[in-house]
């Protein structure tokens with residue numbers, strides 16, 4: 001099924017403070033070609049919630065080839081804990097080889113993360129999303145005042161929709177705080193990435209993620225050598241801020 005713009009807006013408005021499970025139920029009931037994007041960080045709560053709503057749920061992850069060993073171990077724990085098939089997506093090997101051959105393994109420290117993220121994340125994601133009507137992300141408003149403050153619980157995906165394919169994006173944790181996410185993890189014995197015990201909050205690729213200090217914003221640990229307004233990897237369009 002699909003939903004028109006009016007329906008998407010109505011869901012977003014009527015569920016602005018709703019439990020994430022209620023938002024997931026809308027997604028499951030209305031979009032048969034639906035999958036959860038799992039990043040290997042605290043958005044694991046969505047894996048837990050979805051497993052209780054739809055035993056046949058689909059979940060995918062982007063393996064950039066640059067994840068931390070702890071993240072790979074965590075992905076395996078999640079696969080075993082939930083008895084779920086993780087659809088792990090890899091980048092185009094020729095594109096990675098060309099990038100590394102011409103610019104080396106750490107070009108992002110010199111000329112920004114967009115080129116590497118485009119190859120290792122955005123292209124495989126685009127390939128996956130072409131198969132779907134809707135996807136689910138773990139984005140939250142409190143992750144970044146610069147790029148996520150107005151994030152709705154459901155929206156048309158302005159970045160990956162095409163003339164022939166209208167794609168809907170659900171953000172069921174949009175209005176949750178980090179404290180609520182961690183309360184859920186504790187209350188439900190949800191497995192988590194052990195990097196969280198070492199001061200990491202927002203976890204991405206190993207060379208582009210570092211721990212943050214108490215009271216630092218969580219996205220400060222990502223691409224710390226770049227301006228705050230550009231700390232997105234190109235997977236999401238944000239209210240006037242185009243991925244570079």
Ligand code: SF4
Pocket residue numbers: 064066108112113114116117118120121204205206207208233
């Ligand atoms: S986060 Fe860093 S290593 Fe990972 S794809 Fe982006 S630039 Fe490359």
